[in-house]
Amino acid sequence: MSVVTGLLILALGVAPATSAAARPNWFQPDYFNSMDLVKLFGLDETLSEKYWDLLIFTQSWPNTVCRQWKDKSEGHECFLPQQWAVHGVWPTKLGTIGPGFCNNTWHFKHQELAPIQEQLDQKWPNIMNGTAEDSLWKHEWQKHGTCAAQLEPLNSELKYFSKGLEWHDRYNMTKMLTDEGIVPDSTKPYLVGEINDAVKRQTGFNPAIECFRDPKTHKTYLFEIRVCFSKKLELMDCDGILVRKSAKHDHDLSVITNCRSDEEIIYPDIVPEPDNEPTVIVKSKKSFFDLADLMKTFKMLKVVQWLTF
């Protein structure tokens, strides 16, 4: 009796809702994306290739970005705002990079950003002058925005970029560092621990710090600072995100960084100019098995070989 009633209710309730027009075509090969399968079969959704755990909000220091850009080719020019710039808002699965490019049919449309264009120009600028004005935004949207769009508050270009601008205002890196006595000054290096502690005091959470080791100046520069947000868009520790390994294997795990705990990090007030010193392998207190050094040695040997044979 109750089974029959149940079936009747089901038939009455469901049948009209799934009229022929609205009924999904189950046999269309692209009907199921991985998220649908995950939902349908109650699979562990963390197995989906588009699944992510948190958002990394990355700001970069324009003078360091510019140095990298100039290293790539002579004649490269930069647009240089004198404050930290947004790089991106990156959906991230713990312990790995990405996912990226979650929806390749969701193309970037520059005109959708018209209401916030001026703010983007200032706060989320394309520092690499000479590339298309919107090339950074286009890349960020296609690679990261289409994945972030799984969350309702980020499910359009305008929402995604506006969130980055909002966080840039709220977690103003220029101000947070200045308030902690960390100011751009090419003559006064810092340790990564100092920078980490300063940001942590300001936000209450562990950030991640990226350094850039300039092969031309042989110095290390402060490059990016990342803070992390949960899927509820609340600040959280960046613990567990993947960072590039430092050149020397560093056992100081208290800071999430590719900078070495003992090296001097320059927060440059100008775009660093390359030194004119000849390139030499500087022997310092480095561990024996340093891959970067081995590579350099290998390249040197190649040059020597080439010169002598």
Ligand SMILES: *[C@@H]1O[C@H](CO)[C@@H](O)[C@H](O)[C@H]1NC(C)=O
């Ligand atoms: C960037 O490039 C454009 C055109 O290539 C040029 O007009 C502009 O002055 C440049 N801006 C800076 C800051 O170099």
Ligand SMILES: *[C@@H]1O[C@H](CO)[C@@H](O)[C@H](O)[C@H]1NC(C)=O
């Ligand atoms: C992918 O983007 C298209 C175009 O905006 C949209 O119609 C579609 O719903 C998106 N697919 C997913 C799975 O989000």
Ligand SMILES: *[C@@H]1O[C@H](CO)[C@@H](O)[C@H](O)[C@H]1NC(C)=O
């Ligand atoms: C960030 O703080 C600096 C220093 O206090 C200020 O000059 C700048 O305008 C602020 N930026 C934003 C986007 O509010």
